[in-house]
Amino acid sequence: MSAEAVSLVAARFKVLSEPLRLQILQYLENGESSVTNVTKAVNSTQPNVSKHLKILQDEGFVAKRQEGNTVFYKIADESIFELCDVVCGSLKERFSERSAVFG
Amino acid sequence: MSAEAVSLVAARFKVLSEPLRLQILQYLENGESSVTNVTKAVNSTQPNVSKHLKILQDEGFVAKRQEGNTVFYKIADESIFELCDVVCGSLKERFSERSAVFG
DNA sequence: TGAGCATATAACTATATCGTTATACTATCA
DNA sequence: TGATAGTATAACGATATAGTTATATGCTCA
Numbered sequence A, B: 001m002s003a004e005a006v007s008l009v010a011a012r013f014k015v016l017s018e019p020l021r022l023q024i025l026q027y028l029e030n031g032e033s034s035v036t037n038v039t040k041a042v043n044s045t046q047p048n049v050s051k052h053l054k055i056l057q058d059e060g061f062v063a064k065r066q067e068g069n070t071v072f073y074k075i076a077d078e079s080i081f082e083l084c085d086v087v088c089g090s091l092k093e094r095f096s097e098r099s100a101v102f103g
Numbered sequence C: 001t002g003a004g005c006a007t008a009t010a011a012c013t014a015t016a017t018c019g020t021t022a023t024a025c026t027a028t029c030a
Numbered sequence D: 001t002g003a004t005a006g007t008a009t010a011a012c013g014a015t016a017t018a019g020t021t022a023t024a025t026g027c028t029c030a
Helices: A003-015 A019-028 A035-042 A046-058 A079-102 B003-015 B019-028 B035-042 B046-058 B079-102
Strands: A062-067 A070-075 B062-067 B070-075
Touching: A003 B003, A003 B019, A003 B079, A019 A035, A019 A046, A019 A070, A019 B003, A035 A046, A035 A070, A046 A062, A046 A070, A079 B003, A079 B079, B019 B035, B019 B046, B019 B070, B035 B046, B035 B070, B046 B062, B046 B070
Parallel strands: none
Antiparallel strands: A062 A070, B062 B070
């Protein structure tokens, strides 16, 4: 993998490295949602959520659609969930090893 | 997924969000290596590489083994490569969509 | 024991980014 | 047209982290 490709991959991981962004993605897994509803769901402020949604969109993880004066966001790249599954599996394994140490 | 689980997943992505750390992992894919050799391979400084190796180890991605006064690091969690593959696939798809726009 | 090599850590600077507050923009509707 | 709702952006302070330089630690061997 070239240095440039490595940077692109790293950038993608970086977008997924914020808990709030993961929460947003998790919420959008249920279907598209307005900014207002996402804000309520993740218990944050509207400007903060808007900013994170923009970051997610710039990386292609979500897509937006405007209807009247409300904007709906939805998942645009299902691979995120595959990534989360792999990480979760790896974490589970790690913790079970650890608990075995104490068990 | 609970808020705590989300944070753990995010932390894992964060460790993978630095290009130099990905380069180190990529190099270690060839087999275990001393800090000195990793340093040469990724073209950085020894203290910097040591710091990143520690971060990778704390998250369980690599493991170390000491022999005399040299320390060998190796991959300890193969799931990283699966993660990179998923991200690469997703990136490829994205770029091919983009090039199609111009094509 | 003392020199030298390999690695780790400390201290620092520079930069990036999170969350907040205030405000701008845009569409709807009375 | 004016008021309001939904969203985006600007500016700011606080915190985190990458990389560097200097130094400490630990092992080996003469």
